[in-house]
Amino acid sequence: xxxxxxxxxxxxxxxxxxxxxxxxxxxxxxxxxxxxxxxxxxxxxxxxxxxxxxxxxxxxxxxxxxxxxxxxxxxxxxxxxxxxxxxxxxxxxxxxxxxxxxxxxxxxxxxxxxxxxxxxxxxxxxxxxxxxxxxxxxxxxxxxxxxxxxxxxxxxxxxxxxxxxxxxxxxxxxxxxxxxxxxxxxxxxxxxxxxxxxxxxxxxxxxxxxxxxxxxxxxxxxxxxxxxxxxxxxxxxxxxxxxxxxxxxxxxxxxxxxxxxxxxxxxxxxxxxxxxxxxxxxxxxxxxxxxxxxxxxxxxxxxxxxxxxxxxxxxxxxxxxxxxxxxxxxxxxxxxxxxx
Amino acid sequence: xxxxxxxxxxxxxxxxxxxxxxxxxxxxxxxxxxxxxxxxxxxxxxxxxxxxxxxxxxxxxxxxxxxxxxxxxxxxxxxxxxxxxxxxxxxxxxxxxxxxxxxxxxxxxxxxxxxxxxxxxxxxxxxxxxxxxxxxxxxxxxxxxxxxxxxxxxxxxxxxxxxxxxxxxxxxxxxxxxxxxxxxxxxxxxxxxxxxxxxxxxxxxxxxxxxxxxxxxxxxxxxxxxxxxxxxxxxxxxxxxxxxxxxxxxxxx
Numbered sequence: 001x002x003x004x005x006x007x008x009x010x011x012x013x014x015x016x017x018x019x020x021x022x023x024x025x026x027x028x029x030x031x032x033x034x035x036x037x038x039x040x041x042x043x044x045x046x047x048x049x050x051x052x053x054x055x056x057x058x059x060x061x062x063x064x065x066x067x068x069x070x071x072x073x074x075x076x077x078x079x080x081x082x083x084x085x086x087x088x089x090x091x092x093x094x095x096x097x098x099x100x101x102x103x104x105x106x107x108x109x110x111x112x113x114x115x116x117x118x119x120x121x122x123x124x125x126x127x128x129x130x131x132x133x134x135x136x137x138x139x140x141x142x143x144x145x146x147x148x149x150x151x152x153x154x155x156x157x158x159x160x161x162x163x164x165x166x167x168x169x170x171x172x173x174x175x176x177x178x179x180x181x182x183x184x185x186x187x188x189x190x191x192x193x194x195x196x197x198x199x200x201x202x203x204x205x206x207x208x209x210x211x212x213x214x215x216x217x218x219x220x221x222x223x224x225x226x227x228x229x230x231x232x233x234x235x236x237x238x239x240x241x242x243x244x245x246x247x248x249x250x251x252x253x254x255x256x257x258x259x260x261x262x263x264x265x266x267x268x269x270x271x272x273x274x275x276x277x278x279x280x281x282x283x284x285x286x287x288x289x290x291x292x293x294x295x296x297x298x299x300x301x302x303x304x305x306x307x308x309x310x311x312x313x314x315x316x317x318x319x320x321x322x323x324x325x326x327x328x329x330x331x332x333x334x335x336x337x338x339x340x
Numbered sequence: 341x342x343x344x345x346x347x348x349x350x351x352x353x354x355x356x357x358x359x360x361x362x363x364x365x366x367x368x369x370x371x372x373x374x375x376x377x378x379x380x381x382x383x384x385x386x387x388x389x390x391x392x393x394x395x396x397x398x399x400x401x402x403x404x405x406x407x408x409x410x411x412x413x414x415x416x417x418x419x420x421x422x423x424x425x426x427x428x429x430x431x432x433x434x435x436x437x438x439x440x441x442x443x444x445x446x447x448x449x450x451x452x453x454x455x456x457x458x459x460x461x462x463x464x465x466x467x468x469x470x471x472x473x474x475x476x477x478x479x480x481x482x483x484x485x486x487x488x489x490x491x492x493x494x495x496x497x498x499x500x501x502x503x504x505x506x507x508x509x510x511x512x513x514x515x516x517x518x519x520x521x522x523x524x525x526x527x528x529x530x531x532x533x534x535x536x537x538x539x540x541x542x543x544x545x546x547x548x549x550x551x552x553x554x555x556x557x558x559x560x561x562x563x564x565x566x567x568x569x570x571x572x573x574x575x576x577x578x579x580x581x582x583x584x585x586x587x588x589x590x591x592x593x
Binding site for chain 1: 343346347350354357358422423424426427428429430431432433590591
C-alpha cells in the first residue's frame with residue numbers, strides 16, 4: 001500500500017456539547033499513518049465521545065474530522081469503510097457463535113464472500129480464538145469476548161482502528177496477548193486506543209495524547225511527556241552528616257537543585273532526602289563526589305524514573321487547576337493550557 | 341440497499357435458531373386452535389349465517405394485540421440496550437437498511453405464524469362431511485386481509501421498539517398504539533359528537549380508518565385500492581418514523 005501524503009486522522013477544533021454540557025472543547029490533533037496512539041484521560045474527559053465522533057456515530061457540533069482525507073461529516077460512507085471500531089464495553093450479540101458473528105460482520109463490511117472464510121481463519125488465529133470459534137458468544141469469558149471484539153475490528157483490514165478501552169477487565173496474561181496483538185498491527189494500520197492502564201499505553205503506543213475536560217493537555221511520546229510535563233528530575237539520597245550544610249553544597253553542584261522532602265533520621269543517623277532539579281541530564285556523579293569530599297556518608301543515591309502515571313496526574317491536575325502555577329511549561333506542550 | 345439481504349438473512353437465521361420463536365409459535369397455534377374449536381362448537385349447536393372462516397378472522401385483533409408486541413418489541417430496543425446498534429451503524433450500512441431488515445424479518449414471522457393456522461382449515465375440510473363449512477371466499481379474503489393489515493401492525497411494533505431501550509416499555513407502547521388504531525378508531529366511529537356538520541371531515545377520516553369495515557370488505561372479496569393504500573401508506577409512515585427515531589436517538593445520545 002503506497003502511503004498517500006494525507007495523515008490517517010486529522011481532528012481540527014472539534015466541539016461537542018450534550019444538553020449544555022461540553023464534552024469535547026476545541027480538540028485538535030493529527031495522527032500519522034501507521035502510528036499507534038494512546039488516548040489518556042480521567043473519566044468524563046471526552047475520550048469515548050471523541051472516538052464516537054471519529055467513527056461518524058455521533059455528529060459533532062463544530063470542527064472537522066478527516067479520516068485518510070475523507071470528512072466524517074460529508075462522506076460518512078467512505079469513512080465507515082476505512083475504520084474498524086470497538087466501542088466501550090465491547091457490545092456483542094449474546095446468541096451467536098463466534099465464527100457466525102465474524103461472518104455476518106464481514107459481509108456487512110463488504111468483504112467478498114470468497115475472501116471472507118480465509119480472512120476469518122486468519123483473525124481467529126491472530127486473536128487466539130480458534131478453540132472457541134464454534135462457541136456461543138454469550139457463554140464466553142470476558143477475555144475471549146474482548147478478543148472477539150478486537151478480531152471484529154481488524155476483520156476488514158481497515159487503515160484506521162479505533163478501540164475504546166480494549167484491555168478493560170482483562171487479566172495480566174490476556175493484557176499481554178492483546179498488547180502483542182496491537183503491537184503486531186504497527187506500521188500496517190493506524191490504531192487509536194484509550195485506556196486507564198498507563199503502563200499498557202506506555203508499552204504499546206508510539207505517542208500519547210492526554211486529554212482532560214475535552215482538551216488536549218499534553219501529547220508526545222512517553223519519554224517526551226515525562227520531560228515536558230514534569231520538567232524536572234528527582235533524586236533520592238540516603239545520607240548521614242550535617243544536614244543543615246547540605247542546601248549550600250547542593251547549590252554549588254547545581255543552582256536549581258533543591259531539597260523537596262526530608263525524613264527523620266533513622267537509628268543509625270541516616271536521613272532520606274528527595275532532591276529535585278530542572279536539569280534533565282545526569283547529576284549523580286558530581287553530586288556524589290561533592291558529598292563525599294565534604295564528609296557526608298552516603299548509603300544510596302538514585303534517580304527516580306517518573307512513570308507515565310506521574311505525567312498523567314501532573315498533566316490533568318495542571319489543567320484542572322490552572323491557577324496553581326505550573327511547574328514548567330515548555331512551549332507547545334499543552335494545547336489546552338490557555339484557559340481563563 | 342446492498343446490505344438489506346445480509347441483514348435480513350441474519351435476522352431470519354437468528355429467529356430460526358432461537359427457541360423462543362418455536363415457543364411463541366406453539367403458544368400461538370394452541371391459542372388459535374382453542375378459538376377455532378370454540379367457533380366450531382357453535383356450529384354444532386345451531387346453523388350460522390356465516391362460514392367459520394369469517395368468524396375466525398373477525399377475531400384477528402385478539403392475536404394481533406398480543407403477538408405483534410411480542411414479536412417486534414425486541415428488534416430495535418434490544419440492539420440499543422446491548423449497544424450493538426453502535427457497532428452495527430459504524431459499518432457501511434444505513435439506518436434504513438437496518439430498520440427494513442428487522443421489519444421484514446418480523447413480518448415474515450408474523451405471516452408464517454398466521455400461515456400455520458391454515459392447518460385448521462385443512463383438518464376441517466379433511467374430516468368434516470359438510471362442504472358448506474369451507475367457504476373459499478372468506479378464507480382467501482381473510483388471509484389477504486391478515487397479510488395486508490399485518491404490514492401496518494408490524495410496522496407500528498417496529499416503531500414502538502425504536503422509541504425505547506426497554507423491551508417491556510416498547511411492548512406496552514405497541515399494544516396501546518394497536519389498541520388505539522383498532523378499537524379506539526371503532527369507538528370514535530360510533531361516537532355521536534362526530535356527527536356534527538362541522539366535524540364532517542373528521543368523521544370521514546375516522547370512517548376511512550375503520551379496520552373492522554376493511555375486514556368486512558376483504559372477506560366479501562372486495563379488495564379496495566383505498567384500503568390497500570391505507571395500509572401501505574401507514575406502513576411507510578411508521579417505518580419512516582422508526583428510521584428517524586433511531587437517527588434522532590443517535591444525535592441526542
